[in-house]
Amino acid sequence: MCAMKAHKAPNSARRNEQSRQAILTATRELIAEVGYAKVTIEAIASRAGVGKQTIYRWWPSKGFVVLESFVALIETEEGAVELPDTGDIEADLKLVMRETMEEFATPAFEAPIRALNTEIINDPALAEAYNEKLAAPTDEVMRARLRSARHAGQLSPDADLDLMAEMLYGPLYQRWLLRSGPLTPEFADGLVEAVLRAFGPRA
Amino acid sequence: MCAMKAHKAPNSARRNEQSRQAILTATRELIAEVGYAKVTIEAIASRAGVGKQTIYRWWPSKGFVVLESFVALIETEEGAVELPDTGDIEADLKLVMRETMEEFATPAFEAPIRALNTEIINDPALAEAYNEKLAAPTDEVMRARLRSARHAGQLSPDADLDLMAEMLYGPLYQRWLLRSGPLTPEFADGLVEAVLRAFGPRA
């Protein structure tokens, strides 16, 4: 793992993969059971049947263990995730946004992501790892769909797809993370429509 | 303070205002000095020359102390904050966005806001207090300027100003909070232009 290199880089060849998996699994279970804030390194070690040092040896902080446990989960599930492409960018985006909102409302997803964000705010190193490992792939999926739409003439040829993606996710994310407003389908639809007005073919 | 009522409400009449101020000041200083995560109740009490119990008696958690210390600061400074209104909504927004970005880059502002966000993520009660005390007033200022622009015909008559405000702040906030990208003037400008395309008079 790249972000780990800065940590210590012990001889990875000798690393016990069984222990690593046990730690990541225990971490996931504990977050689901008691919530991130109450998860302790000691509890993870105990649950995983591992010495504390084995955690401290390979991860610089609780945040990185959580991040890696989450990344491991994602990597398992997905193979090649893609957004739906019906040819109708507006419909597709509205669908995706609603699905994202629902995902956020799922406790199994919500708890660990909130957990990570808590740490990311105060830990730039973790933020970097997070953006690289979790956010970037998600964003890339979105950009791929937007590229397809632009190619199909549904977006202005010079539409800034990066900005577009941020305008779609940013307000949604803020509402969710800071609970500054309800996550309704109307909100999602309004957001998609506004963004398409900004980057549509005639703009 | 509203959010306090749920806590305990001892006899407020007897409350020592000097101690209260000392606590809020100490809290602000400590956050600026060592960062939110490392601020402890014991350190606040010690710095303020106050017993720990005096803090526990009046605030339900560290987050609320921090919130109140920050609210106190804001309330002191501001009287009637308003956005500039030159008549040119695009120029005004670009200016405001740039200023907001600069504010975020100021350590004295950054540290406590990050601090609050850390707590808000996992504490709905605190989030509510935060949104009510800090976010709402800021948003209202923005909405007032947008209303003025709509009235001047620079925005579509049916522009959803709440959504517009969120589309302006959301992407900016996300980049800052999660460090998912650089806060450049170009980013601010592009964001403003896109939002105005979405809600401009012909839309």
Place this chain on the structure above:
Amino acid sequence: MCAMKAHKAPNSARRNEQSRQAILTATRELIAEVGYAKVTIEAIASRAGVGKQTIYRWWPSKGFVVLESFVALIETEEGAVELPDTGDIEADLKLVMRETMEEFATPAFEAPIRALNTEIINDPALAEAYNEKLAAPTDEVMRARLRSARHAGQLSPDADLDLMAEMLYGPLYQRWLLRSGPLTPEFADGLVEAVLRAFGPRA
């Protein structure tokens, strides 16, 4: 306790006497059960139903806890300990030496004294406290009996009673502590006879 003053001296007035007794009792029990080397601060705290910090607050090291626990025991038992005085110093000393040997052979006594000696060897401060609190009173009892014998003409008028006491206890103690030889009645008798030849009336 004198030796404690150098440690920290928190406000002793607030000290919880119940906790103190529980700690000393737990310490004694644990030493008897598992031996000094295997007694840990954590085990003492746990057994006493006390926080570790409460031990660290009042004692500078495990050795001092053990010492105080032992002193407390001694102070309870004894009121005015005296050696027997039948008028026959040789008989009395032989009796005392045999009793001391038997005491040393009792696990309940042996374990804690070995414990203390382990620490004393490498801790001058503890050694001082030990000599003052435990050794000195024991020696004084011996010297009192020797004084009586000298007064009765059973010892040379210029007999050095301090040296005499050390010559009685020293070889015995060494055999016991370092297991350099068996603790037999013959050894005790021979030792007493030799010392009396050295300090007897005609010497």
Place this chain on the structure above:
Amino acid sequence: MCAMKAHKAPNSARRNEQSRQAILTATRELIAEVGYAKVTIEAIASRAGVGKQTIYRWWPSKGFVVLESFVALIETEEGAVELPDTGDIEADLKLVMRETMEEFATPAFEAPIRALNTEIINDPALAEAYNEKLAAPTDEVMRARLRSARHAGQLSPDADLDLMAEMLYGPLYQRWLLRSGPLTPEFADGLVEAVLRAFGPRA
């Protein structure tokens, strides 16, 4: 080494003598530098440039490593150590006792002997090895000189030389080990004189 046999007895033929020496040397150096209590197997291994297992393979505990390192040192220095024999047992003994006291005051000697005694107290197996390897030879040297004196008529024909040796060393050792009193020449002289009164020719 005899005490080692009970341990494991790997194929000694293959033993790396360089590693053995490096371990013993590192042990001595570390004891001198940081004191016995703070010497760890890991530190010895690291300093000696040796794997931990190489220590555990050949010695049953830290105490035995220290003992052997000390024995090795002694064996190097001495060839045939003997006490001076001027024909005057009192003068010779006083000289030897003073020299012993000075040796005890030398940090290079004091630290490791204290170290060993710490372990001996609680480890009968180590005590046995210690008495056999270090104490017995020293005592035999003393007994040889006493035998010579008895033969020369300076001691009673039936003087118990073992007891005599213990009466000479015991009080001295106790004062030193437990710091129960100062090691002065006067103390040494008084001790020798008393012992000689007890075992002199007319006794």
Place this chain on the structure above:
DNA sequence: GCTTAAACGAGACGGTACGTCACGTCTTAGG
């Protein structure tokens, strides 16, 4: 001289205990 089993250096591992920190509660003494 080639083979092969050991001893070796290195160091990861599951553990235990360390001494420290901060938590939130409770107790004391003073105004």
Place this chain on the structure above:
DNA sequence: CCTAAGACGTGACGTACCGTCTCGTTTAAGC
């Protein structure tokens, strides 16, 4: 009764070593 002070039980921290257990890599004996 509120307050400053701070002791208390609790529990997690991150570190240090323990003694065991692989890993390749020497290395020296016996074929």
